Amino acid sequence: MVDGGRGDGREDLELRSSRYELGVTGVGNGKVEGSVRLTSGRTEVAVEVKGPEASLASVVVKPTANRDRVSVNVKSVVSPVSGQSGEREQALEESIIKFVAGVLDPSCPPRTTITVVAQILSEDGSLLACLLNATALALMEAGIPLYGTPVSVAVAVAHSEPSPPRLCLDPDLAEERTSQLVGTYSYLFSSVDSSESAIEEMKANIVHVSTLGNSNAQTALHALTVAEKAARLVLRTRAC
Incomplete structure (x- = not known):
């Protein structure tokens, strides 16, 4: 990357x-x-x-x-x-x-x-x-x-030492090959209400995590946060 x-x-x-x-x-x-x-x-x-x-x-x-x-x-x-x-x-x-x-x-x-x-x-x-x-x-x-509406998102963590880890959403194949970690995160949104306000407020449960590579705990948690925000965006896009 x-x-x-x-x-x-x-x-x-x-x-x-x-x-x-x-x-x-x-x-x-x-x-x-x-x-x-x-x-x-x-x-x-x-x-x-x-x-x-x-x-x-x-x-x-x-x-x-x-x-x-x-x-x-x-x-x-x-x-x-x-x-x-x-x-x-x-x-x-x-x-x-x-x-x-x-x-x-x-x-x-x-x-x-x-x-x-x-x-x-x-x-x-x-x-x-x-x-x-x-x-x-x-x-x-x-x-x-x-149980709800599932949405999955991929996140890549780029090699960026000594700088802080760089996270990229929805990596392509070239980005995956040069990343230190690629994770796939699936969230289950509990409400069937597809309005924008409801999507922002509804609970999201993590139901699947698959990772290839290594990262520290702080970066892994950051990737989860980034993935959840992206999953809400995907859900909003589908509702349009």
């Missing part, structure tokens, strides 16, 4: 242009309840959600974390732009599963399976945040009950 500026001309705390389209199908096979194509800068993904469907008796169904009497099996399949899926795609699948398990409402039918099928169409940084945002939108379009 170049000191004093970003390759695409953005300010450090500026998000890339983002857009999404609901009702997109054809990513996977089988019955699709919700689907979305989401673009953030030059990163683009398509996500389909299938279910809830009755789980087979042979499937071991585990309760989602911190949810009493909720027994929903979450599966995820992530396909790369080209070639075969590898360890990275498996790690993305695990992150999606944990994310979905963390936002499901207990009213979701028990002993069912929700399947998330994701296709990476193009990639230029902040991939996991893009996948989680697309997953959340597809879940909501499918009518699957959630």
